[in-house]
Amino acid sequence: MTEPILEGRSLVKDYHMGAARLRVLHGVDLAVGRGEFLCVLGPSGSGKSTLLHLLGLLDKPTAGRVRFEGTDAFGQPKRWRDRMRNQAIGFVFQFYHLMPDLSVLGNTLLPAMIQAPAVLWPMRRAGERKRAMEVLERLGLSDRVDHLPRELSGGERQRAALARALVHRPRVLFADEPTGNLDSATGAEIMRVIEDLNRRDGLTVVMVTHDQRVADRADRVVRLRDGRLLHTS
């Protein structure tokens, strides 16, 4: 494995339901190399989405560490993690999670809009729009830029979500069951795009899925069951 861009050490995650404590992850150790396509495979409830959220700096582990590009992410202020998610990390979710009030272009511009103060936006807008249009064109959505998410098919929505995840040129792409809500043909198309991004652009991809066929396309597959890492293949 190349130099790790992402490392999870002894990751534990507990959820509290009233007085009861539910341990979802039991000390998971995982490293992801730069440019690697890693797939976390496991059945529903195995803790794979939780692991993805911890590695993607969306959620804080109960115990353990996450190192992102060598920095202890949860030793840094929250502002640092927010900035990493905005500039260095991209997310794709099973249910697309597009902003329903924004058009495809608006959704794609969202990471840039989160970063830019209103006073600078008029100056930056043209450049950001150009870059967003390039990504949308590459994903075959150039004729749908003004459409709202509800006016798109499932595949188009996922491609729009992918465009939003890629527009700021992230160093790691986290994909949570990206094909889980799509028919097989559309799912295969999305997988082709992700594979292409990994192979051609060297984008690090961390994907969780319960589908063995999807997992087969990854460089490396780790299996998770009941919050424990079983083995790597």
Next chain:
Amino acid sequence: MFADTGTSAWLWPALVGGGLAALALLALVLLTPVYKHILCAKYLFGGWKAVVPMVSCLPAALGVFLLILVFAIMDGFAEETRKMTRGTLSDIIVDAHMEGLPYYDELCRRVEAIEGVEAATPIIETYAVARIKPRFGFVKPLVRPCRIIGIRPAEKVRMGRFREYLKRQRPEAYPSADLLRVPERISEASGEPPRPGGIPGIGLIGAPMAAAEPETVEAGVGRRVAAAAGAVVMLIVTLFVWRAARRRPGHVGWIVGAVACGAACLALAATAVLTPVHETEVERDQVIDVPLLGYGDTLVVSTIPIRASGAIATEPGGLPKVQSRALAVVDYFKSGFWEADSSNVYVDFDVAQQMAGMTGGEGEEGAELARTNQVHVRITDPARGKDLCQAVEKVWFDLVREKGLATAPRLTVSTWEEHQHMILSVVDMQRNIVALMLSAMFLGFGVLIALISYVMAYIKSRDVGILKALGARDAGVGSLFLGYGFIIGLIGVALGMTGSLLMLHYLDAIEIWVNETLDVDVFPRTMYYFDNIPRNISPAWCVAVGLAVLALSTLASAVGGLLAALKQPVEALRYE
């Protein structure tokens, strides 16, 4: 129409504070990430969902509208009352009550020497009974309580607006000193013994009668305002329908609806612009005080003199000594202040002094000095009233000491506002109570905004999760909902303030239009003592109401903001 800035000393600080706050807000808006503005605008104006914020800004608009409108009208009432009350008095009143004070001329001279005092004059004020024998034979003679006010006319006119209230409209050049003089032809024509002149209030010698009086008004303004308001509403509806039509290509119904709404909007706008506004004469029910006594008619007033000791002057048999005088009516006055108009009879100072038993001479307890009840003082700067009251009091104490008066009368030196505080404070209190009650409406508005922002943050929790996943900060996402509440408040304030200011500007025309359209009398002149609905817009009050509503709506929306800020992104994104 706008209030005298003297009544709102904190106007400039408020405006400067408001300006600085606006600048700070602008800086905040410009430095804050742009996604908040875009999403806030989408949440507020995006499609049919916008009906919620639009409806929720209506209570704020209504509250601002009512608070400014009602306060301006009640403040107008208070201001008119203040003016009318002030008109019959002077800036400072030195009141020696019924006992009276001696050395009044010397006191006046010394008071006039105080820096900031323009003039001073003695005034006699005593209670009496007036007997009115109307010139119309079919009206029975009337007996009414009254107040005899003894004045030196030339000095009295310098004290206030007394001359403006006289209704016979003597020429400008008519000497003030002769205002109470009875012309010889009147004396000769009556065939009665010479009578001193008297100027009674119209309320005392008049009979109020309802009459339709012609009044010139601007016609068409009410229709214009109503059409303009309708055009604004139709414009908003048109935008919504047009947006819906764009989102549903092929649905002809929406396009037809949008075109119909647009046409209605244009028609209303055209009506608002093209309705001619012209002056027209309308008949309006007014109260006309018909004087029951004419020029030169006799008014008999009777009073009981009070001695310096406070004892009632009596006849040798022990009965009260009644002083009756027949006065020739040389004028009548109407100040608009009912208490004065219905009871005051102005007579020459000497005549009043004699009737009140204050001329001095030998009394039951030895030699008595000539006295007066009051001294009225006119000052150059009304703001210095309180200071000058103290200076006048000191002058009086010095005079008492110099003259070696064993028992100095008890004086009350007060500004005219203090003198009339019972009337003024009642009016002010009514205004403040109404303002307080209307302000309670805003509590309801605050709760509504809090609920809407909470529901909004709940509904939009997935958006919150997405934004946080993409790197938006907790505080930033929370402030999105604060901005949402702020803009609802801003729209409400803008609508309410525009509506109330327009309404106040065109109040008379709107009143006539409503009267004619609904066949009602909104502001019956037969009940009130004003020619028009009084109004007095306080810019400071408008600014305060606007800022209060903005602050309230922003604070109330913190409920939603807090919910959004505390939301964990993974919770929000877990399920579809």
